[in-house]
Amino acid sequence: SSLRVVYAFAREMHPKTSDVFIQYGTAGFRTKAILLEHVVYRMGLLAVIRSRVKNGRAIGMMITASHNLEPDNGVKLIDPDGEMLEQSWEEIATRLANVSDNDLESTTAQVIKEVNADMSLKAAVFIGMDTRYTSPRLAAAAVHGVIALKGTPKEFGIVTTPMLHFCVKCRNDNTYGTPTEEGYYEKIVGAFKNIRQKLPVTGEYNTTLYVDGANGVGGKKLNIIKKTLDGELDLVLYNLGGNGGKLNLNCGADFVKVSQKPPVGVEHAPFQRVASLDGDGDRIVYYYLDDKEKMHLLDGDRIATLLASYITELLKACYAEELRLGLVQTAYANGASTKYITEDLKVPVTCVKTGVKHLHHAALSYDVGVYFEANGHGTVVYSELAKKTIRKIAEEGDVEQRKAASLLLNFIDMTNETVGDAISDLFLVETVLCARGHNVRQWMTAYTDLPCRQLKVTVQDRNAISTADAERVCTSPEGLQTRINELVSGYKSGRSFVRPSGTEDVVRVYAEADTQESADKLAAEVAQAVF
Numbered sequence: 001s002s003l004r005v006v007y008a009f010a011r012e013m014h015p016k017t018s019d020v021f022i023q024y025g026t027a028g029f030r031t032k033a034i035l036l037e038h039v040v041y042r043m044g045l046l047a048v049i050r051s052r053v054k055n056g057r058a059i060g061m062m063i064t065a066s067h068n069l070e071p072d073n074g075v076k077l078i079d080p081d082g083e084m085l086e087q088s089w090e091e092i093a094t095r096l097a098n099v100s101d102n103d104l105e106s107t108t109a110q111v112i113k114e115v116n117a118d119m120s121l122k123a124a125v126f127i128g129m130d131t132r133y134t135s136p137r138l139a140a141a142a143v144h145g146v147i148a149l150k151g152t153p154k155e156f157g158i159v160t161t162p163m164l165h166f167c168v169k170c171r172n173d174n175t176y177g178t179p180t181e182e183g184y185y186e187k188i189v190g191a192f193k194n195i196r197q198k199l200p201v202t203g204e205y206n207t208t209l210y211v212d213g214a215n216g217v218g219g220k221k222l223n224i225i226k227k228t229l230d231g232e233l234d235l236v237l238y239n240l241g242g243n244g245g246k247l248n249l250n251c252g253a254d255f256v257k258v259s260q261k262p263p264v265g266v267e268h269a270p271f272q273r274v275a276s277l278d279g280d281g282d283r284i285v286y287y288y289l290d291d292k293e294k295m296h297l298l299d300g301d302r303i304a305t306l307l308a309s310y311i312t313e314l315l316k317a318c319y320a321e322e323l324r325l326g327l328v329q330t331a332y333a334n335g336a337s338t339k340y341i342t343e344d345l346k347v348p349v350t351c352v353k354t355g356v357k358h359l360h361h362a363a364l365s366y367d368v369g370v371y372f373e374a375n376g377h378g379t380v381v382y383s384e385l386a387k388k389t390i391r392k393i394a395e396e397g398d399v400e401q402r403k404a405a406s407l408l409l410n411f412i413d414m415t416n417e418t419v420g421d422a423i424s425d426l427f428l429v430e431t432v433l434c435a436r437g438h439n440v441r442q443w444m445t446a447y448t449d450l451p452c453r454q455l456k457v458t459v460q461d462r463n464a465i466s467t468a469d470a471e472r473v474c475t476s477p478e479g480l481q482t483r484i485n486e487l488v489s490g491y492k493s494g495r496s497f498v499r500p501s502g503t504e505d506v507v508r509v510y511a512e513a514d515t516q517e518s519a520d521k522l523a524a525e526v527a528q529a530v531f
């Protein structure tokens with residue numbers, strides 16, 4: 001049959017060259033780029049099957065390893081609503097990625113049967129990639145996989161991960177926007193310009209923003225956007241990938257958050273706010289250096305509280321307080337942020353396991369769900385009821401209500417609701433700071449972070465560690481949690497947890513306490529207990 005020819009072709013073009021078992025993890029497959037070609041080809045096959053199961057709606061395939069260094073790469077699938085691949089399919093993806101070339105044909109047939117895909121339907125797969133030099137080759141393998149099962153690939157070239165999520169969503173729901181990079185700018189940057197006309201620059205807010213682009217795709221796209229801005233925001237961009245700057249190397253959101261150091265490649269000025277993006281543009285953190293060059297970090301928790309408090313204000317001004325706003329965090333959220341949210345903002349908080357899909361899912365249970373990981377990945381999702389209510393108020397409310405509701409509608413348009421998006425988040429943050437007339441130091445005064453430390457420990461088998469209660473409690477190996485409790489009890493405001501990483505072969509340790517010295521010491525002691 002013609003499929004026979006297809007599988008023979010796969011064996012020659014994208015052979016499986018390694019016997020190392022590879023798993024669809026928290027954010028898809030991620031490993032050394034040289035090990036990935038057959039995996040990406042096979043995900044092309046799977047994307048077609050998935051599209052047919054979803055009645056021909058488009059599926060996304062993003063080639064990226066996010067904040068990892070250049071030699072790594074990865075692939076993840078995007079579901080029709082722009083969300084992460086449904087969890088039950090992760091096992092199917094893993095199975096398909098690991099079978100031998102000889103068994104690929106029979107395993108694919110088995111999967112098709114299992115998920116009951118009608119292979120006579122059309123199938124659409126949107127393919128995007130980051131700036132890694134290994135990405136074009138992998139994107140080509142993805143295209144081959146899609147064509148092999150007679151699906152229709154559409155290549156978006158180099159885009160941020162959230163742009164691809166956005167385009168997938170738009171293709172399947174045309175009320176959300178136009179499924180192109182231009183459509184993305186039109187909606188998100190357009191809403192920002194719109195809102196700036198309603199909110200004059202006041203107080204201590206300064207329109208200059210420095211950006212660390214991590215030498216990745218996010219900075220490049222901001223460089224395109226920058227040219228269309230007209231004084232609304234003066235972007236000064238660093239780490240755009242030129243001048244020998246290496247992707248994510250000593251720069252970018254993950255480096256800044258984990259090492260608690262400013263990135264290389266940025267010319268700092270005291271108290272100037274800087275936004276730091278990650279390699280594929282789905283994370284953002286802010287920071288500034290003071291006049292003694294000490295760094296002050298405004299992480300995902302800080303962004304979440306800023307957005308949640310502003311949206312709460314607007315909802316109040318709309319008299320739409322019946323809409324339930326809630327915040328979703330993980331165990332990594334700084335204890336001080338959780339305290340501030342619950343006690344000062346009086347906003348309910350849900351704590352879930354690490355990984356965007358868990359946060360996103362939990363946020364959907366609120367009318368307005370704000371979710372952020374401390375590492376800077378997050379967004380806001382609005383229920384249909386919330387959107388309908390706000391639209392109605394924008395038309396029928398009194399003057400003040402209409403004003404707040406129309407701001408809120410722009411705010412919603414500026415938000416990429418499909419996934420955390422550094423560019424969209426940047427515009428949201430800049431809008432709130434501008435509306436409040438705040439500089440970065442005033443933003444920092446909301447609460448004081450507890451000093452914290454993250455470490456990673458290499459162990460023989462990271463899966464020997466299991467956790468419960470949103471990763472805050474360690475259930476095995478036996479006795480480890482008791483030991484952690486003992487250690488923590490020796491520190492004022494101490495808290496610590498361990499969990500196996502979902503993206504690297506390590507165990508991660510987190511600790512916070514009242515001083516940096518204590519947090520460092522507690523982290524080291526817990527790491528010792530794990531080892």
Ligand code: 16G
Binds near residue numbers: 373377500501508
């Ligand atoms: C992935 C996740 C991120 C999570 C991180 C944890 C997505 C899109 N990304 O990057 O949300 O914070 O993994 O990594 O889900 P770890 O398990 O190695 O700590």
Ligand code: ZN
Binds near residue numbers: 282
């Ligand atoms: Zn990323």
